[in-house]
Amino acid sequence: MGSSSSRTIEIPPGKGPNLVGCIDLMVDHTIQGSFIRLYYPCESGGDYEKPLWIPRQEYYSGLANFLQYNRRLVDYFLQHLYGSFKIPVEWNAPLKADGKYPLIIFSHGLGAFRTLYSAICIEVASQGFIVAAVEHRDESASATYYYEEKSINEVQQQSSSTSALPTLDQLEERWIDYKPHKLGTQEFPFRNHQVHQRAEECIRALDLMTDIDTGKSIHNVLEVDFDFTKMKDAIDLCKVAIMGHSFGGATAIETLGKDQRFKCGVALDAWMFPLDDETYRNVQKPILFINSEKFQWPVNILNMKKLDSNTIQRKMITIMGTVHQSFPDFTFLTGSFLGKLFGLKGTTDPEMAVDISDKASLAFLQRHLGLEKSFDQWDPLIDGIGDHVIPGTNLPLLPLSKH
Numbered sequence: 001m002g003s004s005s006s007r008t009i010e011i012p013p014g015k016g017p018n019l020v021g022c023i024d025l026m027v028d029h030t031i032q033g034s035f036i037r038l039y040y041p042c043e044s045g046g047d048y049e050k051p052l053w054i055p056r057q058e059y060y061s062g063l064a065n066f067l068q069y070n071r072r073l074v075d076y077f078l079q080h081l082y083g084s085f086k087i088p089v090e091w092n093a094p095l096k097a098d099g100k101y102p103l104i105i106f107s108h109g110l111g112a113f114r115t116l117y118s119a120i121c122i123e124v125a126s127q128g129f130i131v132a133a134v135e136h137r138d139e140s141a142s143a144t145y146y147y148e149e150k151s152i153n154e155v156q157q158q159s160s161s162t163s164a165l166p167t168l169d170q171l172e173e174r175w176i177d178y179k180p181h182k183l184g185t186q187e188f189p190f191r192n193h194q195v196h197q198r199a200e201e202c203i204r205a206l207d208l209m210t211d212i213d214t215g216k217s218i219h220n221v222l223e224v225d226f227d228f229t230k231m232k233d234a235i236d237l238c239k240v241a242i243m244g245h246s247f248g249g250a251t252a253i254e255t256l257g258k259d260q261r262f263k264c265g266v267a268l269d270a271w272m273f274p275l276d277d278e279t280y281r282n283v284q285k286p287i288l289f290i291n292s293e294k295f296q297w298p299v300n301i302l303n304m305k306k307l308d309s310n311t312i313q314r315k316m317i318t319i320m321g322t323v324h325q326s327f328p329d330f331t332f333l334t335g336s337f338l339g340k341l342f343g344l345k346g347t348t349d350p351e352m353a354v355d356i357s358d359k360a361s362l363a364f365l366q367r368h369l370g371l372e373k374s375f376d377q378w379d380p381l382i383d384g385i386g387d388h389v390i391p392g393t394n395l396p397l398l399p400l401s402k403h
């Protein structure tokens with residue numbers, strides 16, 4: 001890492017053979033709709049702009065609110081630092097026509113939103129996947145938005161449009177901020193309700209990707225001119241998996257229990273608290289738990305072990321020298337001093353940590369989606385064999401587990 005002046009902080013580009021395209025998709029405009037940042041293998045040779053990492057100012061004030069620091073100060077600080085920051089993808093580039101791609105649905109953590117795991121999503125897409133990073137409307141995101149029809153009389157003032165689907169000028173933007181659980185109330189029912197809503201949103205995202213694969217005409221509320229009919233027959237709907245970080249890890253497990261179309265899951269530092277007993281009974285699919293060294297605690301690990309099985313592959317590894325924030329993008333975007341101060345970096349180099357997580361994920365996805373790639377070269381990582389990884393957990397578990 002050069003000195004702070006010469007250092008360029010950036011999200012690493014994908015290591016795979018594909019250039020990565022990116023587009024935002026909201027269908028329909030209501031709070032029940034899907035809001036996705038799509039990463040996909042794209043054609044090379046074009047000259048496409050790179051999209052903003054955090055595309056709207058409102059996300060910064062949402063983050064400031066979530067972080068419970070001085071809202072105006074953090075809002076200003078984050079905007080000043082990251083406001084013009086772009087990610088290494090080709091915005092609105094045409095999909096690379098190369099048969100059917102396996103599909104990953106990605107679920108963000110508490111206080112995050114759809115764009116903050118771009119390093120992982122870009123790497124997976126570069127390896128030949130379509131990745132749909134959903135934005136949850138369960139009030140767990142730092143901020144998110146949807147639209148409502150303007151009251152009818154306002155709309156009548158405008159050109160009375162005949163098209164059934166409203167256009168942006170007839171819609172009102174509505175923002176939802178992060179909602180902390182009310183102190184003094186039970187946190188479990190609140191988070192459990194959210195994890196069920198989050199799973200439904202992942203299922204609806206798969207329904208939307210299924211519509212896109214059938215070539216159905218898609219009305220993208222976000223008036224970007226991406227032609228989704230180009231994705232007809234490009235998604236292998238028999239090879240669908242779900243990934244998520246922290247609350248998103250719990251969401252991945254919940255979704256696997258609800259919808260058999262998802263064939264396996266990768267839970268990155270899962271937060272198991274929101275899950276109910278029925279979910280543990282319902283999940284019958286392979287799961288890879290990739291844990292950080294510092295985030296986990298005994299009860300959370302024991303909840304993961306409740307999913308151990310002799311018949312269904314359930315794997316757990318821990319990447320040493322990592323923290324909870326080693327998975328989201330912020331781990332790349334601060335110098336080591338601030339990074340360690342805010343708990344955004346561990347002692348293991350951030351790129352190496354995410355690289356290990358990505359390789360273990362790809363090996364697990366190849367094994368359980370039946371891919372014909374070379375990701376099986378990283379199979380040892382799934383068994384906790386390799387630099388900076390151990391099998392299972394680093395935690396000294398409760399004596400209970402000895403019996």
Ligand SMILES: CCN(CC)CCN(C[C@]12C[C@](c3ccc(C(F)(F)F)cc3)(C1)C2)C(=O)Cn1c(SCc2ccc(F)cc2)nc(=O)c2c1C=CC2
Pocket residue numbers: 063066067068078108109110111112116245246247248271324325328330342343344
């Ligand atoms: C005070 C707020 N208090 C609320 C419960 C705890 C806040 N907190 C620890 C934080 C997030 C932290 C963070 C981020 C980002 C900067 C920045 F400066 F770089 F922007 C700084 C400092 C502050 C590390 C977590 O919630 C940890 N966590 C997360 S963090 C997901 C996330 C959020 C925002 C991001 F920008 C990136 C990633 N996702 C989960 O699903 C769960 C947990 C805990 C249990 C379940």
